Amino acid sequence: MVKSIANAVQAVTSEIEDVRAQIRTLTETIEGLESALPSIEEAEAKLSRIIDDLAGKFGPDLYAVTAAEATSAQFQINVEGNYRFGPLMAWLFGDALKEAYGRVIRERLGAGIPEAERQKRLAAARAKRLQLEIREEAIIAEAEAAGLDILRRGDADPAVVLGMVEA
Template sequence: MNQQVSTTSIETMRPVGAPKPAKLPDHVGKKLRALEIIAEDSRTLANSTKDRLAKVHGQMAQGHKIDRDELAELEGAQARHRERYEATTQLLHNLRSFIGKLPYNTEIAAYVRSSRVRLTDDAKPPQAAVEAIRLDIINTRTQLFAIERAASPRDEQEAIIAAWVDQMLTKGQPRVAVTNGEARLTYDGTVNLDQMSHVRLIAIGMWMAGVDRDELVQRLTDMLPEPKGDTLSRDEREAQIVESRARILQLERDEEAAISRYAEDGIHILRRPDASPEAVLGLDIGRKMRAAA
């Protein structure tokens, strides 16, 4: 017989002086339990529908006449229940993993909406309204990918090439000592070349060959293709990435708020397994913690 372990007993088992897990708002536990119930109910419905399908297929095998529409409806229902179970189970796994990575000894704030969520165009069915938000999420993610992949201005590219050459020449420079009448060259304490990465070996070759730093930088920059399309400087890129990620998170919060509001009216919309844990759990972990998560 399985026994439930209370929060109090878990805290008692924690070694004295051990760091405490992040403290979460009370509503997080309720949300997790609600999702667990959804997963459990979906699995039960999927299994019961599967049993009914098996019975119908058995009747077909015995030559009984079967209502094809009823059969198709059962198959569709079984697939929907199974999809809801699998998606919700995966989402729960992602949420628990997210919680487990939150810093110890911290108190996580609840996200507070500035106003009650406005359900989108009343003319749209609930599923279509949520899908409209999801389309905005996809489009913003596409824009974010383009921002991350946008070329840097020529002068910035040249500076990056120069920094790489400087780094390689530094990596390739050995420490030299003479011990017992023998020269000994080491690289970060390593003597065996077989244990070195190919990058380190290239760096050693560059240094040993006495490569002229300025000449190599010029040769490499001359090989750079001209940037195509719009370019973004480092500062511009970072600012636009922050802005896009903030917009995606806000859209995911809107998505979760809409799903929750529709659920209050008895309309249940499947959550995405890859939905933002911060949005689903209604948390505000802050930009620094968000970047590390």
């Protein structure tokens, strides 16, 4: 009888360790997907939006060039005093900046993951992890009912532990 109890404890321990290993693997997959680089096309589109937004923040001081009493010194003071160079550079050289940074993106980025694909893979991995966490909690509850204490993971989903999520 003692041997059968030991075998049962070993079986439960082995099963919980297997489920937890799968949860760890999926968690690493999710973290990798969350931090994965975007596709080159998406990175270039984002770069274009950033440069356009930055250029839109520059508004040349027309008073300095249209007022009768305006001087070149006043124009320089206004530009230096009121504007950072990023918006000015984007306003003046936006297309050149997009091309230069675009080359860097194409050379260094490598194959990223398109956002739609990333979201699809994240949803699948999160759903699989949730199913594994539900299975893990079922194993723990069954073991507790048999008098065996199994500690829960510190990062276990509270909704699963409290039985608020169904398979």
